[in-house]
Amino acid sequence: MAFLPFTRPSIxxxxxxxxxxxxxxxxxxxxxxxxEFEAALSDYFGGRPVRAFNSGTATLEVALQLCGIxxxxxxxxxxxxxxxxxxVILHAGARPVFVDIDPVTRNxxxxxxxxxxxxxxxxxxxxxxxxxxxxRDRLYAIASKHKLRVxxxxxxxxxxxxxxxxxxxxxxxxxxxxxxxxxxxxSEGGCLVLNDESQIPLAEKLRLQGxxxxxxxxxxxxxxxxxxxxxxxxxxxxxxxxxxxxxFTERRRELARHYFACFDRTLGCGLPPENFSDSNWHMxxxxxxxxxxxxxxxxxxxxxxxxxIGAGVHYPAIHLFTLYRGxxxxxxxxxxxxxxxxxxxxxxxxxxMSLQDVERVCSAIREIIEGAKK
Ligand SMILES: *Cc1c(COP(=O)(O)O)cnc(C)c1O
Numbered sequence: 001m002a003f004l005p006f007t008r009p010s011i012x013x014x015x016x017x018x019x020x021x022x023x024x025x026x027x028x029x030x031x032x033x034x035x036e037f038e039a040a041l042s043d044y045f046g047g048r049p050v051r052a053f054n055s056g057t058a059t060l061e062v063a064l065q066l067c068g069i070x071x072x073x074x075x076x077x078x079x080x081x082x083x084x085x086x087x088v089i090l091h092a093g094a095r096p097v098f099v100d101i102d103p104v105t106r107n108x109x110x111x112x113x114x115x116x117x118x119x120x121x122x123x124x125x126x127x128x129x130x131x132x133x134x135x136r137d138r139l140y141a142i143a144s145k146h147k148l149r150v151x152x153x154x155x156x157x158x159x160x161x162x163x164x165x166x167x168x169x170x171x172x173x174x175x176x177x178x179x180x181x182x183x184x185x186x187s188e189g190g191c192l193v194l195n196d197e198s199q200i201p202l203a204e205k206l207r208l209q210g211x212x213x214x215x216x217x218x219x220x221x222x223x224x225x226x227x228x229x230x231x232x233x234x235x236x237x238x239x240x241x242x243x244x245x246x247x248f249t250e251r252r253r254e255l256a257r258h259y260f261a262c263f264d265r266t267l268g269c270g271l272p273p274e275n276f277s278d279s280n281w282h283m284x285x286x287x288x289x290x291x292x293x294x295x296x297x298x299x300x301x302x303x304x305x306x307x308x309i310g311a312g313v314h315y316p317a318i319h320l321f322t323l324y325r326g327x328x329x330x331x332x333x334x335x336x337x338x339x340x341x342x343x344x345x346x347x348x349x350x351x352x353m354s355l356q357d358v359e360r361v362c363s364a365i366r367e368i369i370e371g372a373k374k
């Protein structure tokens with residue numbers, strides 16, 4: 001039986017041929033394909049200005065710089081995310097302030113945000129874990145009441161929506177990742193949806209050494225920009241992916257529905273919210289009933305692997321990493337995130353898998369859990 005990974009990108013032949021053409025063209029770094037990709041993304045996001053970067057992490061860093069966030073500032077975020085979400089705050093020289101998650105959505109608990117706001121708070125970075133959007137109405141009501149910027153870490157949200165509006169088509173700064181495992185990929189890459197055209201020059205300077213070129217061929221530098229431009233090779237992959245994002249999302253929803261139909265709910269696993277309107281089903285994550293089992297999560301994943309099924313852990317709670325413990329965070333600070341961090345397992349979910357694959361995963365889980373009950 002072929003190994004079923006927990007995710008795999010869907011790249012069609014037309015895209016592969018397009019990448020070959022870029023490679024043969026003599027221009028492989030940032031150029032016409034990046035400009036075309038940015039224009040296509042801007043169309044997708046309802047005409048808002050968009051700039052592309054070489055990672056979602058770089059995109060978040062530029063967003064923080066655009067907001068002028070630095071030493072002395074606090075940024076509120078969730079401890080249940082990929083560590084990039086918090087690392088970029090440290091990179092900016094600011095302080096991450098974590099707020100525990102809502103155990104149902106596994107996203108930042110909006111009811112607890114206001115208690116974490118201080119005079120030093122400048123921004124909130126929400127994350128749409130697994131592609132399930134955090135409540136944008138509530139979020140922006142809090143941000144506007146306290147005059148805070150919002151940098152949406154929408155790394156997992158491509159194709160997701162809120163009340164019928166695409167994530168990215170509204171709101172403050174919205175950051176996406178096109179890492180290979182995300183719903184749409186450029187192999188590595190990301191994009192930032194800006195508020196208006198006035199932010200474009202600084203965003204462009206920040207992604208390429210601060211350089212501004214004048215029409216007469218001279219250049220100047222007035223800000224220490226970094227190096228986070230996307231290549232034309234990567235942009236061409238993105239141009240081949242973007243037209244499929246709707247179909248990818250539909251397929252992921254169909255597979256997720258099948259998980260709910262096949263999953264044995266008597267096993268005691270925690271299931272994600274059954275949302276088929278807003279979520280793009282970036283991941284399907286269960287929580288293991290570890291207190292009822294005589295195996296660890298690691299052993300569970302190993303038993304899945306023995307049955308030729310891949311599974312992932314997304315994510316351990318950020319504040320328990322050594323770096324963050326060193327900043328004073330402790331076990332017990334954010335119990336909901338810690339619980340999810342201990343019990344979560346990501347099951348296979350990607351457009352090219354079959355409904356039979358879902359059934360195979362569900363039977364494997366039943367077999368493993370029934371065989372491991374205390
Ligand atoms: C993937 C991801 C990032 C980082 O994106 P990269 O493209 O890997 O730099 C940031 N935040 C979240 C929530 C992510 O899932």
